[in-house]
Amino acid sequence: MSADQRVEGCGGSNGASTALPPLTPRTIGGKPSEAPGDEYQDVAPPPYSMESAIGLSVPLYQPHAPAPGTVIDPDMVEDHVSFLRTVRAFHDYKRQALAAREMRCTNFRKLQDQHRDLLCIDLDRILEKYLECIDVNGAFFDAICEASEELFDSYWPEGTTVLMKEVPPPTPLDMNKVFSTLRQFVRDWSAEGVAERDCVYKPILDTLDHCFPNRGERENVRVLIPGAGLCRLSVELALRGFFAQANEFSYHMLIAGHYIQNHVFESYQHKIYPYSDSTCNLVNRADQFAEVQIPDLCASEAIDALRDKGLSFGQLSMVAGDFTEVYAKPHQHKTWSVVATCFFIDTAHNIIEYLVIIYNLLVPGGYWVNVGPLLYHFADSADDMSIELSLGEVLTVAQRIGFVLNGPPSFIDTTYTNNQRSMKQLVYRCAFFVLQRPLVDKQTGQTGGSVEAEGT
């Protein structure tokens, strides 16, 4: 399957329904869930060497088989396996979380009587609450798994030759990402996430408000958001009237993002316990069981509210796949008014390639807005290409490509999927900068020529 074949679901001002139309992304070659990724998240993995005695038998769906004679590309089979392994990882949350809880119970039971007397906490009550949290989170993930079936069908309508029983068990990294997905929901879709979102999304939204003050014209302002995660930023852009396209590579994010956007119909429909699996750095025990309600904004409700004000929703679409595969194509050149990258550029194997692609995507006069650190995802992987530039070097390369920098970058201190109650706070000093592709390219002297050398 080539990148050009992807299906983009668009909706909003031209749609009749008040509910957000389903986003129908489609994967493009590669192995999304095998990338190290998710480096920003700092969730301690539960133990993996422990066998859980708890048997869970919720059935997983079996995707439909291809019609006789249908040829399934072997690369696509690999995608199917990755997708289904991610579903299995979400499904395995409960087993894994219960095993971690059981390990902690066992340790408490090992305490000698005198120590247990000194502890004088109601251990049974704590362990019961812990169990309740896992149950609630588990049910939430089961709903996500169920909704993923239609996503699989939309990606691969011809079905698959992969049998669910052939799907390998999730890796520790797969499971780690499941636990951190709970915190991603907090970041993107809860009131508790406002502080983090204000730090990084607001500067981007303010920049675009400033550059494109006329709301009526925004439907033609095409904004691309690579590494869109759970898509709050792209939804916010569409709510402000822009043509927003989200791009994401991780099946964890695609599957979870599909659920929150297409299967949640009112604000605060779900409660989750995003910190229940972490027992370190608690000030109070209650912090472990902090309840977070999601979403704080339901897109379909927000669209209704817009309509009541006589305003229209912009356009919103989602493209699944590797940024360098999807957006390096010549037909994408000079088709985007803005590329907005938030905690994205350090996902590159070769950041120079990213910069060239972004430049070529922009129309002459278009903007690249960036917020994020430089925690290169592949820096420590011996098996992966990785080019780690300093911020100064990134900006130098950008200018050499042709970007114009208006003033030095500023720095924004912010956490990422952080538990604000914790005694451990991972703070990123994010670089915020706005670069512009000039109306006339310096190098070619032409109006909007393309820079060569997009491939690694």
Next chain:
Amino acid sequence: MSADQRVEGCGGSNGASTALPPLTPRTIGGKPSEAPGDEYQDVAPPPYSMESAIGLSVPLYQPHAPAPGTVIDPDMVEDHVSFLRTVRAFHDYKRQALAAREMRCTNFRKLQDQHRDLLCIDLDRILEKYLECIDVNGAFFDAICEASEELFDSYWPEGTTVLMKEVPPPTPLDMNKVFSTLRQFVRDWSAEGVAERDCVYKPILDTLDHCFPNRGERENVRVLIPGAGLCRLSVELALRGFFAQANEFSYHMLIAGHYIQNHVFESYQHKIYPYSDSTCNLVNRADQFAEVQIPDLCASEAIDALRDKGLSFGQLSMVAGDFTEVYAKPHQHKTWSVVATCFFIDTAHNIIEYLVIIYNLLVPGGYWVNVGPLLYHFADSADDMSIELSLGEVLTVAQRIGFVLNGPPSFIDTTYTNNQRSMKQLVYRCAFFVLQRPLVDKQTGQTGGSVEAEGT
């Protein structure tokens, strides 16, 4: 070997030499360098799957063999292997750092010409500086390795049956701790570390200044510092006239701490490049090559300066070994005026045991001063006992043991071995509290009875 057999090197006011007398710790059973430990440090490991083509052949010492007929306890042999594996890890720094550098060179060489042109940085100059940093750090570690020989001899004067060639290669964790040891030197022994030290050591020092204002009497105020690391806090206490005893379990810290205290004779004698192996989150390339001079305070010079002022150095000793093994002994009960724990209590398998031991160590009226988070080191290890209490629970247990809490804990935000130039900052919200053992124990009604149940 039992804990009671340890040798404690004491020095200072009763010593004739201006140089700090050698500290002669001695290990007590257990496998120091195998503990997960060092959880506070956040150093990305260099690649381990890559074979380095660079052969380094600096010879390592071979500890002397026992005299004929000497019986070496098998537990002690395990200690010897752990110690020597740690020495080997320090020695392997250069090989490992060069391999990481080589991997990065290779990646840069993979860039196609157009990307290399766009990069327009003087790559050769950067890689040469990178090499120079590794050379300097490597020479520093070689000096540490050389000095460790006398430490081995002081721990085990009877020699060893272990041959250096039988020592297994360092684990990735061993190597990770070597890289983070560079940052520990910055934290404890550089001017750059002042900010971190002011955050956590200063509240402890101020508390002791307040509780024991009369300097002339401080020689009899026995202060124990478990988890003393590279010993800056214990040296500072002795400089203020206290009887300070450092306790440490990690061979990395013991070997490195031995060097900085006993083989460095003037301020700023060494320069190191503590961040040269990290290529992520750089604002400027120069940040990777930031030079740090150590020590900012040379203990022997500081003792001279004290003498010039007519003031005496207190007492300073070091005990190597597991806190729960060394300090639970009855002869230690009620012998300490103060126990000062800084980033220590979460190293416990069972924090309740730590609290009981600390209580019993204190004389009636004695103080426990604590600063640190609750990042329990064994929380995610399926093979280790771990009891993870919240701060509230820790303080509840402490009061139930008999401690008196004067006011609520305060919180101090601070980093730990952090590169202050980096775009990534791991901040701990440390709990700072002072607890007192009452003059009359509540439970027993006696003057300073012991709480039972020290063992796990």
